[in-house]
Amino acid sequence: MHTSWLTAEQYASLSSTVTGAFIAPLPAFDSLLISGADNRKYLQGQTTCDLDSLTDDNFLHGAHCDAKGKMWSQFYLASIGEQLVTVAFRDELNASATQWKKFGVFSKVSFEAGQQHYAVFGIGGGDANSLVSKLGFSLPQPGGLSRHQGALLMALAQHHFLLLMPLNDAKTLMTTSLPFAAPNVWLAQHIQHGFSYLEQELIGALVPQMLNLQALNAISFTKGCYIGQETVARLKYRGGNKRAAYILQADTTELPAAGTDIELQLGDNWRRSGQVVNAANINNTLWLIAVLPNDITPADPLRLSSESATALRFVPLPYSIN
Known part of the structure; x- marks a missing residue:
């Protein structure tokens, strides 16, 4: 566990036997802040999602591939003012960050690890909507994003949310009496919704369609060129996957x-x-x-x-x- 906002005692106290709505700290997930005048243009040529469709009220699910169409990562991307932020499992986020930084030297773009600024939580359970309201957010529909006091709430599916919260607020939140759950409770729900993430063993091994990203609106087939696009498009239009x-x-x-x-x-x-x-x-x-x-x-x-x-x-x- 690599985190500065969740103590070992807090982590050990998290239960896998919760019923109803819950909020789960996700210390294995992290964020990356992308700044600079070219940040949208740069990621448009690097990822499967269409940055032109990103607004203040939504987020994008996308993937970052190598030249052969094999994924470095899949992620969730939102805007914070002029900045962009990606949220993903730490293994895959680190893999993409390394590649983005390598080629970003030719663009007006910069990258900063988000772990000193934000914490990541998952919210779920059958009554998750009431917990969302209790936290002060308006309820977004799947694919939508709600903002409250600097935090971002992304609705991945019905009753299944990803929360990015400023670090100090996250520390305070962990001292409350909310129904906290162990990360595996949210991860089990993530699987049940047909979502996935890339752990170290599978980075660079799978094309996006192998994880159903075309069915999860994580691939734009109309945006134009990006790294790996030739392979991803060929699998759609010519088959082969x-x-x-x-x-x-x-x-x-x-x-x-x-x-x-x-x-x-x-x-x-x-x-x-x-x-x-x-x-x-x-x-x-x-x-x-x-x-x-x-x-x-x-x-x-x-x-x-x-x-x-x-x-x-x-x-x-x-x-x-x-």
């Missing part, structure tokens, strides 16, 4: 790491068919989002490639990937 992300569930105490193999039964044999992207275990219920062949069906037997060979079952995606 044979993999997609799926939600899986199991009854187990296991928590497989990103990149763990998933095996498919073919006759009497088991063969590697996919891999874990993200996992969360809540009270011995394992939730996974995994990359698998896009012709897989719920009838196909799957298991973790582990000593226990845990059987996995499909959970329907909340959106269509066709």
Whole structure:
């Protein structure tokens, strides 16, 4: 845990057994501030999302790819005055920041780590909307953004929010009696909504369509050129992508790491068919989002490639990937 706003004692006190609405500190997520006269123009040529569609009332979900269309990161992007801010899992944000800084020397753009300015929280649960109101925000619809006293609330889906809060306010918030939850509670909900993020093991390994980003409005096919655009566009217009992300569930105490193999039964044999992207275990219920062949069906037997060979079952995606 690398954070200056959440103490070890506070982190240890967080529970995975909350019911109803909750707010979860997300110390593994971070932000990056992008300043300079060319910040929008620069990111427009670097990412899959269309910066021209960014307003004060929305945020963008996007990805940053290498020249071959493999992702360094996927992220959420918003404006703070003339600045831009990206929020993502720390592994992938660091990977993108390294690349952006390398090529940004040719543009009027600068980058600053956000960890000394902002903290990241997740809000969720069936009555999350009431908690949003209690925190002073107007309720944004999915894709929308609400602002309150310097904090940004992004509605990723119904009852599923990402909150970027000024650091001192976050420290104060952690001393209140709000219904705090462990990060894995929000991460399990993130998986259940069909969202994902890139941990170190999979950075540079997947194209955006493998994580269903075309179905999550995280790819603009009309904005023009950006790094990796040729590959991403070819997969849409000419086909060729044979993999997609799926939600899986199991009854187990296991928590497989990103990149763990998933095996498919073919006759009497088991063969590697996919891999874990993200996992969360809540009270011995394992939730996974995994990359698998896009012709897989719920009838196909799957298991973790582990000593226990845990059987996995499909959970329907909340959106269509066709």
